Amino acid sequence: MKLLLTSNYAAAYGAKLARVEIVAAYPITPQTQVVEKLAEFIEGEELKATMIRVESEHSAMAACIGAAAAGARPFTATSSQGLLYMYEMIWWAAGARLPIVMGVVTRAIAPPWSIWSDHADILSIRDSGWIIIFSESAQEVLDNIIQAYRIAEHKEVLLPVAVGWDAFTSSHTAEPVSLPEQELVDSFLPPRTPEPFVLDVNEPISHGNLTYPDEYMEFRFLINEGLERARKVIREVGKEYGKLTGREYGLIEEYKCGDADVILVTLGSMAGDVKDAVDILRKEGYHAGLVKLRCLRPFPREALLNALREARAVGIVERSFSMGRGGIIATEINSLLRESGVNDVVTVSYIAGLGGREIGVNDFINIFKSLFKKMERGSGFEVVWYGLRG
Amino acid sequence: MRVITPIAKPKEGSAGLTGKWRIFKPVINYSKCNNCGLCWLYCPEAAITLDGKNVPKIVYEYCKGCGICANECPVRAIDLIKEE
Amino acid sequence: MGMKGILRVVPKEEYLLPGNPSCPGCPASLGLRYLLKALGGKAILVIPASCTSIIVGPYPFSSLRVPVLNIAFAAAASTAAGISEALKVKGKEGIQVVVWAGDGGTADIGLQALSGAAERNSDILYVCYDNEAYMNTGIQRSSLTPYGAWTTTTPKGKVEEKKNLPMIVAEHKVPYVATASVGYPIDLILKVRKAIKYRGFKYIHLHAPCPYGWRFPANKTVEVAKLAVKTGIWVLYEIENGKFRLTSLSSSLIDPSKRLPVNKYLKLQGRFKHLSEEDISRIQEHVNTMWDELMRLVKES
Numbered sequence: 171m172k173l174l175l176t177s178n179y180a181a182a183y184g185a186k187l188a189r190v191e192i193v194a195a196y197p198i199t200p201q202t203q204v205v206e207k208l209a210e211f212i213e214g215e216e217l218k219a220t221m222i223r224v225e226s227e228h229s230a231m232a233a234c235i236g237a238a239a240a241g242a243r244p245f246t247a248t249s250s251q252g253l254l255y256m257y258e259m260i261w262w263a264a265g266a267r268l269p270i271v272m273g274v275v276t277r278a279i280a281p282p283w284s285i286w287s288d289h290a291d292i293l294s295i296r297d298s299g300w301i302i303i304f305s306e307s308a309q310e311v312l313d314n315i316i317q318a319y320r321i322a323e324h325k326e327v328l329l330p331v332a333v334g335w336d337a338f339t340s341s342h343t344a345e346p347v348s349l350p351e352q353e354l355v356d357s358f359l360p361p362r363t364p365e366p367f368v369l370d371v372n373e374p375i376s377h378g379n380l381t382y383p384d385e386y387m388e389f390r391f392l393i394n395e396g397l398e399r400a401r402k403v404i405r406e407v408g409k410e411y412g413k414l415t416g417r418e419y420g421l422i423e424e425y426k427c428g429d430a431d432v433i434l435v436t437l438g439s440m441a442g443d444v445k446d447a448v449d450i451l452r453k454e455g456y457h458a459g460l461v462k463l464r465c466l467r468p469f470p471r472e473a474l475l476n477a478l479r480e481a482r483a484v485g486i487v488e489r490s491f492s493m494g495r496g497g498i499i500a501t502e503i504n505s506l507l508r509e510s511g512v513n514d515v516v517t518v519s520y521i522a523g524l525g526g527r528e529i530g531v532n533d534f535i536n537i538f539k540s541l542f543k544k545m546e547r548g549s550g551f552e553v554v555w556y557g558l559r560g
Numbered sequence: 561m562r563v564i565t566p567i568a569k570p571k572e573g574s575a576g577l578t579g580k581w582r583i584f585k586p587v588i589n590y591s592k593c594n595n596c597g598l599c600w601l602y603c604p605e606a607a608i609t610l611d612g613k614n615v616p617k618i619v620y621e622y623c624k625g626c627g628i629c630a631n632e633c634p635v636r637a638i639d640l641i642k643e644e
Numbered sequence: 645m646g647m648k649g650i651l652r653v654v655p656k657e658e659y660l661l662p663g664n665p666s667c668p669g670c671p672a673s674l675g676l677r678y679l680l681k682a683l684g685g686k687a688i689l690v691i692p693a694s695c696t697s698i699i700v701g702p703y704p705f706s707s708l709r710v711p712v713l714n715i716a717f718a719a720a721a722s723t724a725a726g727i728s729e730a731l732k733v734k735g736k737e738g739i740q741v742v743v744w745a746g747d748g749g750t751a752d753i754g755l756q757a758l759s760g761a762a763e764r765n766s767d768i769l770y771v772c773y774d775n776e777a778y779m780n781t782g783i784q785r786s787s788l789t790p791y792g793a794w795t796t797t798t799p800k801g802k803v804e805e806k807k808n809l810p811m812i813v814a815e816h817k818v819p820y821v822a823t824a825s826v827g828y829p830i831d832l833i834l835k836v837r838k839a840i841k842y843r844g845f846k847y848i849h850l851h852a853p854c855p856y857g858w859r860f861p862a863n864k865t866v867e868v869a870k871l872a873v874k875t876g877i878w879v880l881y882e883i884e885n886g887k888f889r890l891t892s893l894s895s896s897l898i899d900p901s902k903r904l905p906v907n908k909y910l911k912l913q914g915r916f917k918h919l920s921e922e923d924i925s926r927i928q929e930h931v932n933t934m935w936d937e938l939m940r941l942v943k944e945s
Contacts, residue, residue, distance in 0.1 A: 191730065191733045191734075192726060192729055192730055192733065194722075194726060218733075219733070220729045220732065220733055222722075222725055222726065222729055222764070222766075223764065224722055224725075224760055225722075225756060225757070225759065225760030225763075226756060226757070226760070228718060228719060228722075228756075228757070229719065229721075229722030229725075229756070229757045229760055230722075232715065232716070232719035232722040232723040232726065232757065233722045233723065233725055233726030233729075234726060235713075235715070235719075235723055235726060236690070236713065236715075236722070236723035236724060236725065236726025236727040236728075236730065237726040237727065237729060237730040238726075238730075239713050239726075239727065239730075240688075240726070240727045240730035240731055240734070241730060241734055242729075242730035242733050242734060244726070244730075258716050258718075258719075259716060259719060262715070262716055262719075265565075266565060267564055267565040328564060328565075367565060367567050369688050369711045369713060369727060370711060371685065371686055371687070371688065371710065371711060371739050373711070374569075374570055374685075374706070374708065374709050374710045374711045374712075375567050375568065375569055375706065375711055375712075376567070376568040376569075376570075376700055376701065376706035376708065376711070376712035376713075376714070377565065377566070377567060377568075377711075377712065377713050377714060378565075378566060378713065378714035378715070379566060379568040379697075379700055379701055379702060379703045379704075379705075379706060379712075379714060380697065380698060380700075380701075380702045380703060381566055381702070381703045382702060382703075385566070385703055389564075389565070389566055392564045392565075396564065566703045566704070567704070568700075568701055568702075568703050568704050568705055568706040568712075569704065569705065569706055570661060570705075570706045570707070570708065570709045571661065571701070571705040571706065571707075572661045572662055572663050573661075573662070573663030574661065574663060574664050574665065574701030574702065574705035574706065574707045575663055575664055575665035575701070575702070575707075576663065577663065578662070578663045578664070578665075581668065595647050596646055596647055597646070597647035597650045597651065598650075600650075601650055601654060601829060602674070602829075602866050604666065604668075604669060604670050604671070604673035604674040604677065604865070605662050605663075605664075605666070605673060606658040606660050606661065606662045606677055607662045610656060614647050614651070619662060621662075621663070622662035622663040623662075624667075624668040624669075625668060626668035626669035626670075626855075626862040626863055626865070627668075627669070627861070627862060627863030628669055628862070628863050628864075628865055628866055630863060631863040631864060631866070631867060632866050632867070640863075
């Protein structure tokens with residue numbers, strides 16, 4: 171079945187198909203329709219779940235933590251300030267190894283107030299232990315949320331998953347979305363089998379007690395191990411989902427990278443325009459390519475290295491910045507290349523589209539063309555604030 | 561299942577033999593004890609048990625020597641003796 | 645009431661295990677012991693940051709024979725609501741989800757989540773053990789520290805009054821609100837048992853004198869707790885479906901002459917030793933005024 175859906179509605183359909191049992195969320199623009207739609211599903215008895223209409227995002231994540239600790243399948247969604255407000259519980263969810271799935275409609279952080287697209291919010295949880303998956307389209311949002319539960323609940327992983335999509339350009343823009351049949355999703359995603367350490371009065375165990383310096387470090391190491399194992403699980407789950415639906419997913423998506431001299435790396439809704447730019451430039455004889463990041467954490471090391479190692483210039487276009495350093499994803503990719511011995515490459519960190527600033531096909535063509543010039547330098551790293559007004 | 565998250569299981573003496581903390585040792589004078597049960601009721605540590613005949617017995621391995629039992633005993637049947 | 649009378653109400657079974665890390669004379673230990681006896685082990689405990697985060701035991705040991713979820717300071721009520729709803733979705737009946745939180749985790753940083761859960765009438769029992777300051781971090785004042793009390797952040801004594809939290813919770817129109825004291829375990833246990841018969845949000849505010857923070861000897865915990873009730877500074881009551889009722893000893897203290905002067909309670913505690921005669925009179929007047937208001941509630945109900 172195909173429906174015309176915004177990414178927000180696609181998220182709600184994804185959660186419904188995943189048969190979430192607890193929805194706990196607090197409204198924030200531009201996330202609201204996700205929760206409104208789920209409320210409709212629940213009250214219309216299309217989805218057997220309980221909605222906890224919490225009084226804050228901190229409580230939304232806390233309720234998801236409680237629900238997941240008791241063996242249920244919880245869902246929440248938030249954005250920007252809301253994600254920052256629940257930040258303490260974000261780390262708690264990962265530390266407690268709870269398979270929670272959260273939609274993040276990525277939006278700029280105030281001040282000044284801005285409700286538009288930006289990735290500073292989702293990247294703030296980068297180091298918490300959450301798996302972070304990004305979506306380009308409404309279809310991907312739906313598919314990613316369904317897959318997220320398989321990944322989160324996988325016994326080798328047991329970590330929460332954040333699924334991101336862009337404010338307004340994705341969240342409020344409708345496109346045709348293929349809905350898999352419920353039976354198909356049920357066969358792909360069976361009910362959660364609670365781990366032996368779920369809260370149970372017949373087995374009185376205590377979660378999260380004080381650990382001394384002799385023990386704490388090992389638990390952090392184990393979170394990282396879970397994330398490292400997740401890389402393989404994400405690929406396997408993406409393949410299996412592909413077999414069932416015809417839409418296969420990996421850690422990254424490569425577009426015409428094979429012979430590319432210049433590759434742009436980006437994520438989310440920008441990727442579509444970069445593809446168009448690549449097609450236009452290819453007709454003009456430029457060897458241009460795109461890498462779309464699907465998985466931000468775990469960092470897709472090998473996949474990125476394979477895609478980028480032959481390029482002479484790599485530009486990373488992102489809606490995020492580490493103040494006092496550079497583009498967050500760009501610095502990671504630059505260091506990946508250098509630590510892997512790939513030195514004959516120019517990497518440029520493009521900071522673009524912050525707070526919803528328009529960036530389109532022509533901009534990406536400009537960026538590509540400038541990279542084709544910069545690649546002659548042979549090596550180096552540079553940060554460019556693209557389209558900054560004087 | 562590998563333990564991947566800090567799971568704690570019930571155990572007496574989670575903080576060790578807390579009787580070692582004691583400065584004053586409560587000693588029940590059974591000739592005075594009237595079996596009212598208040599020392600058992602008010603022990604914060606659950607370190608006073610009742611036997612089959614409901615006679616209170618202090619578990620010295622864990623008794624921290626707070627002295628609430630002696631303070632609450634209505635017939636002054638519990639003496640506090642300084643530990644060596 | 646004698647041994648037989650006590651054992652009629654208080655089960656012998658222990659769920660708080662001896663040898664835990666609580667301080668000697670700890671009121672939280674006393675309260676937990678009574679609470680868990682009343683619940684008979686059929687409970688899941690949610691514990692936000694508090695002294696009990698320590699008392700519950702260092703990994704890999706737990707001092708409690710019930711399942712526990714430790715949680716961040718501000719998150720107790722909403723976490724418990726999540727567990728409670730999950731148990732319902734999973735068809736697990738007859739398990740009470742209980743928050744055990746201190747005064748800071750309840751009246752200050754946890755108040756928003758508490759109010760949210762109360763307003764939604766989440767099916768949980770919320771117990772605040774009120775030791776009237778942030779004890780685990782070293783005796784800093786909370787909004788439940790009483791007027792005049794010394795703390796490390798009010799070295800000259802607190803100038804504000806204690807927040808009346810049980811009445812604030814009662815204004816959420818939840819089915820059951822009660823106060824209790826570690827000095828009156830039978831009253832507490834009966835209230836816990838009554839509370840858990842209700843579906844929805846239940847709140848018990850447990851007065852918990854702390855030897856370490858209030859500066860009295862460890863053997864006086866119960867004595868101080870009882871004096872708080874006998875002087876009328878702390879009042880034992882319950883509000884069942886909106887109906888107010890004094891309980892236990894407090895029900896016999898409406899006549900002011902039955903109440904001991906507040907100084908009997910204050911003078912046992914080092915935290916009040918700096919109080920002037922004027923301060924003590926002010927506290928006495930405050931208690932008298934509070935009881936006038938309670939009289940009105942008793943008459944209305």
